[in-house]
Amino acid sequence: MEPKKDNQQKSRRTFVEQGLKYGLLTAASGALLAKVFGKSESLDSEETIEVMSTDGTLMQVPASAVEHAHEKKSDYNPREGFPNRKFVMVVDLAKCRNAKKCQSSCNKNHYITGENAWIKIYKMQDSEKSAPYWQPTLCQHCDEPACVKVCPVDATFKRRDGIVLIDNNRCIGCRFCMAACPYSVRVFNWSDPWQGDTVEQAEYTPDYAGIPSQKGTVDKCDFCPHMIDKGELPHCVSACPNDVFSFGDLYEDTVTNGSGQSFKLSKLLKDRAGYRLMESLGTEPSVYYLPPSDRIVDFEEGLENYTEFQSVDKPQVP
Amino acid sequence: MNTAYEKVINDLAPRKFSWRGNVWVALLVLVILIGIYSYVQQLKHGLVITGMRDYALWGIYISNFVFFVAVSLVGSLITAILRLSDAHWSTPLTRIAEIIAVAAIIMAGIAIIIDMGRPDRVLNLFIHGRLQSPIIWDVIVISTYLVLSILFLYFPLLPDFTILSKYSDTNSKLTKWYRALSLNWSGSEKQTKIYSRSIKVISVLIIPVAFAIHTVTAWLFETTYRPGWDSTNFGPYFVAGAFVAGSGAVVMVMYVLRKAYRLEDYITDSHFDKMGKILVMLCMVYLYFNINEYLMPIYKSTEEEEVHLRSLFTGEYAWLFWTAILGGLVAPVGVLLFPKGRKPLPLFLVSLAVVMGAWWKRYLIVIPTLSHPFLPIEGVPEAWRHYSPTWMEWxxxxxTLATALLIITLLVRFLPIVPIYETAEERGLLENHSVNESL
Known part of the structure; x- marks a missing residue:
């Protein structure tokens, strides 16, 4: 498996370098660029920086005019999200072999104690004669979220950066969002979650789901804003041994996988014919899938890990 | 003194329960106490005490809620629609229908709170309510309907309260209540004018609100993508079904009360016959909507719809489905088409089947859909694939059903079941005998 991966790495090198170099900075909005062009006469006197415009061309702009989105902590509000960001994920089905490291990492880091994990790897087969494949499925962070639409109390909400979260201090437990979600990603705390004292006494914030979970309210994948805040990737992305997941920013047009390789999102989706789940429903998910063609692993390999009736490992009671 | 008039009052004034009535109340209280114990357990341990889980995320609490909303619609049918169409024969049934409507809509509100994971946060619906959510629409229309139903029960009672306060001198405490509740009704021309006008206005107002409560309840399901709920037929289908359930409930209550209070002079065989005719018509309308609801999707048989409908027609729920459709809808039509079937006892039995069928029909609308999501059910305990309610949930x-019956029973105990004033008026007993004159 490893040599194969190296080859891929080489073939993508140029592109990866570009992504890393420019991807971290955002040229922000067109308005900002206009502002920059407006005072172009002062360019030579100031320190300049190279940025990529929305159409992919490189240009020099004064360093002072570039906003560093990651650093604008003061603007951050858990209901509004990170300014000028739009998070996306790409799931490469060709690489998934049901290792389930994403799931165990997510379960561990969100202190999931229920029976139903927030990320599940479904055994899929679209039609009888087509090949089966593994499909990691988490909250799709839809741009037209059916769950948010139906929530009676604004407990589940959509942020400007694309993330859909739940305010567990407000949720009334009607479960309408669960009925509305076509992706079955929402889980309910049917009983007390019993997460242990440290978690249960932690200060609650909607952008770190599960810390702590609350009886009678809904939980789900939060796209890990607490990791993004630290400049790190969501737990599932970094835990995956096969680089199935890439996470990034739609505005930067860049996604990065667990090994730190970055890709130009638009090119990746074009080259690999990316798609979204149940596109016809109009939910506009933020998670893209790359079809399971030219697979680097056999589907059967994943079967040994397949547990039809379990997604959360429970400590064995002696 | 007009003896015929006095006889009407004597016949219709509320009476103390016989031992049978007391046993009935005790039985209801017992059921309610067991329910309260279970609910306390639910508050303590969470909804884990129910059979619901992440896939079967709604269960009998919700189907029972839909049933209550459905039954409550009958208030608008019998009272408002028949009133507005000048169908005077229905006068003796109006109070029964309104009492059922009030009891059912109160319990609908309670049933939905029982289903909530965080009932302690129910006020969030008002503090943070979002008008975009169908649940908020439901909160608005159900509370509106509750207020209108109470008014609709109360207004026609005003003259009856005055009459009772004069006649039931045996129980002074009760008499005081009747006098206070009569709001000094004297039957003057001015009062009568306002009274008739108000009843007419509410009759008109309550019809769209009644349609709205059940249409919005249908929309709770219809606004999702799920096969089995994703149907444009749902609004009228629910409303049609609601009239069936409510009419069945009215027939059952009128049969029991006629027996218990010997009201044969007021609730006659002809009333049963007419209610039977209404019921058969409503059943056929509902059957028509059922055909639309099930036949067209199975004709097309898209993958998702087929999985769902197969479970109803031949699979897991087939037994229940066909019993509810054939026993609760088709067979009643067969019986009620014949005049003999509309005699009191057969009609009562048919109504029992209709009401039970209606309850299970709501179960079949809510539960099977949830066991057929778009993505496979994997990674959860096998038991989560099927829903079976726990004893505490039952x-x-x-x-909740017992509480509704208790509300009905208590209202029957203290209110005249058949409107006294209106009956006397229709029988021409008030001509030289205005209410205040006799007092």
Missing amino acids: AITAA
């Missing part, structure tokens, strides 16, 4: 549900 106990709580039974307690």
